[in-house]
Amino acid sequence: MKDIKYIRDYYNKYYTNELDFYWNKTKILNAFKTYENDYRQGKWLSKRMGIKGNETILDCGCGVGGVMKQISLLHPKTEIYGINVSDEQIEMAKQLLNKLDNCSLSVQDFMNTNYKDNTFDIVYFCESICHNNFEKVITESRRILKPNGILYIKDLVIKCSKDKLKENELIKLNNFIKSWCYEVFDIETIINKIDNIGGFELINNKRFIKPSIHWFNAVRNSSLKEYHNARTSAIPPIRGADFLYKKI
Numbered sequence: 212m213k214d215i216k217y218i219r220d221y222y223n224k225y226y227t228n229e230l231d232f233y234w235n236k237t238k239i240l241n242a243f244k245t246y247e248n249d250y251r252q253g254k255w256l257s258k259r260m261g262i263k264g265n266e267t268i269l270d271c272g273c274g275v276g277g278v279m280k281q282i283s284l285l286h287p288k289t290e291i292y293g294i295n296v297s298d299e300q301i302e303m304a305k306q307l308l309n310k311l312d313n314c315s316l317s318v319q320d321f322m323n324t325n326y327k328d329n330t331f332d333i334v335y336f337c338e339s340i341c342h343n344n345f346e347k348v349i350t351e352s353r354r355i356l357k358p359n360g361i362l363y364i365k366d367l368v369i370k371c372s373k374d375k376l377k378e379n380e381l382i383k384l385n386n387f388i389k390s391w392c393y394e395v396f397d398i399e400t401i402i403n404k405i406d407n408i409g410g411f412e413l414i415n416n417k418r419f420i421k422p423s424i425h426w427f428n429a430v431r432n433s434s435l436k437e438y439h440n441a442r443t444s445a446i447p448p449i450r451g452a453d454f455l456y457k458k459i
């Protein structure tokens with residue numbers, strides 16, 4: 212697991228102006244999107260989170276603000292806060308969201324925020340939790356969520372636990388984890404981790420999609436290609452999945 216400074220520098224360096232090809236198509240940085248179109252992806256995410264329209268919401272690891280923008284446009288009466296350790300991405304997000312007065316941004320680590328207890332109706336993570344220490348993230352989310360508040364996590368998952376993978380799948384997975392500074396677990400492991408930390412009830416969990424074509428093309432067409440192997444044959448058997456929890 213990389214430390215927070217590494218994550219900040221990595222996103223500042225590679226995920227700002229490097230991905231021009233990608234930026235032209237999308238402002239949502241999910242590599243495992245259900246839709247390539249940002250509006251449809253935002254609609255899908257809103258539905259999965261059960262947004263009604265008047266909630267106070269926190270986007271943890273908000274990237275350049277793409278998901279916030281879509282949710283804000285769909286639900287103008289929500290109040291949406293976005294935090295990110297990458298100060299350069301926050302600057303890009305400020306430009307993207309400058310006309311949306313229900314969105315606020317700040318540079319913060321979501322393992323240790325400055326929000327008061329019981330602040331949010333919904334706290335969500337779109338492909339950001341797996342860079343981090345699960346225990347710290349879930350404990351902080353529980354603290355800042357209101358009673359009965361919603362925790363939504365969408366991330367990558369491996370098809371089964373690591374000890375059940377074939378040898379070549381495990382090699383690919385370990386290379387993937389090292390290069391993308393990500394940790395990847397199977398669904399059962401994630402559910403067990405959150406159960407052990409406690410304070411949440413699982414409402415829904417879904418496994419769905421493959422990596423985004425735009426995403427891998429973008430990596431191949433930027434200087435990231437020197438750093439990451441984005442060949443399809445190098446990708447371990449991973450998919451996107453989501454987890455919807457209620458604070459109890």
Ligand SMILES: C[S@@+](CC[C@H](N)C(=O)[O-])C[C@H]1O[C@@H](n2cnc3c(N)ncnc32)[C@H](O)[C@@H]1O
Pocket residue numbers: 215218219222238239240241242271272273274275276277278294295296297300319320321322336337338339342343
């Ligand atoms: C793969 S990107 C996804 C961005 C965004 N959620 C989206 O879907 O467009 C992961 C993001 O999480 C942020 N991040 C990772 N760890 C973080 C932490 N501990 N606190 C705040 N932001 C973090 C990164 O800087 C990056 O913006």
